[in-house]
Amino acid sequence: MIRAIVHADKEWGIGKGNGMMFSLPKDMKFFRETTMNHVVVMGGNTLRSFPNAKPLKNRVNIVLSRGQVRDDCVIVRSYEELFKAMKDHEDEEIYVIGGGEVYRELLPYCEEVLVTKVDAVGGAEVFFPNLDENPDFQCVDEGEPVDDNGLTIRFTRYKNLKTRKL
Numbered sequence: 001m002i003r004a005i006v007h008a009d010k011e012w013g014i015g016k017g018n019g020m021m022f023s024l025p026k027d028m029k030f031f032r033e034t035t036m037n038h039v040v041v042m043g044g045n046t047l048r049s050f051p052n053a054k055p056l057k058n059r060v061n062i063v064l065s066r067g068q069v070r071d072d073c074v075i076v077r078s079y080e081e082l083f084k085a086m087k088d089h090e091d092e093e094i095y096v097i098g099g100g101e102v103y104r105e106l107l108p109y110c111e112e113v114l115v116t117k118v119d120a121v122g123g124a125e126v127f128f129p130n131l132d133e134n135p136d137f138q139c140v141d142e143g144e145p146v147d148d149n150g151l152t153i154r155f156t157r158y159k160n161l162k163t164r165k166l
């Protein structure tokens with residue numbers, strides 16, 4: 001199954017300055033536990049945004065990039081190559097982990113989207129598509145408000161009513 005996982009502010013903002021807008025330890029823990037030992041798919045900017053631009057441990061990292069050359073993750077050079085790499089893992093849990101460009105392109109193929117909603121406005125430069133305005137998506141789990149480092153977050157889940165096949 002293909003899922004996207006993201007945290008977004010009240011305006012569906014997800015990042016600025018090629019980084020995160022908030023420090024959210026509980027959300028980080030949820031992200032780590034959810035994706036651990038599975039396959040993660042990301043764009044080149046998201047990989048560069050990680051500490052020392054290193055891939056995530058104990059996960060298969062598939063990275064869409066025109067320019068990067070490295071042997072510590074699977075680099076794919078086009079969406080065609082990306083879809084092929086994802087098909088090679090289609091019996092596994094695949095998580096699309098960002099950023100804006102990759103979420104936007106892969107959203108139709110995601111059966112579910114796990115959205116951590118942050119009750120704040122972070123001044124984003126990069127946004128996730130607003131799923132509340134997308135008739136193809138339905139919120140099936142609203143989550144309880146949780147305090148995370150002084151901010152209120154909710155772990156929500158959306159289902160794609162029209163999932164496209166790879």
Ligand SMILES: NC(=O)c1ccc[n+]([C@@H]2O[C@H](COP(=O)([O-])OP(=O)(O)OC[C@H]3O[C@@H](n4cnc5c(N)ncnc54)[C@H](OP(=O)(O)O)[C@@H]3O)[C@@H](O)[C@H]2O)c1
Pocket residue numbers: 005006007008013014015016017018019020042043044045046047049064065066067068076077078079097098099100101102103126
């Ligand atoms: N809130 C969250 O949960 C969350 C999660 C992840 C990321 N983010 C944020 O999202 C932002 C980054 O998002 P973004 O939209 O700038 O970038 P992105 O989606 O991470 O990556 C874009 C990159 O993907 C590669 N790419 C795109 N189209 C391609 C194609 N057709 N063929 C080959 N490669 C292609 C290029 O990489 P190269 O430049 O390497 O060639 C391009 O620069 C950051 O602020 C990050 O912190 C937020």
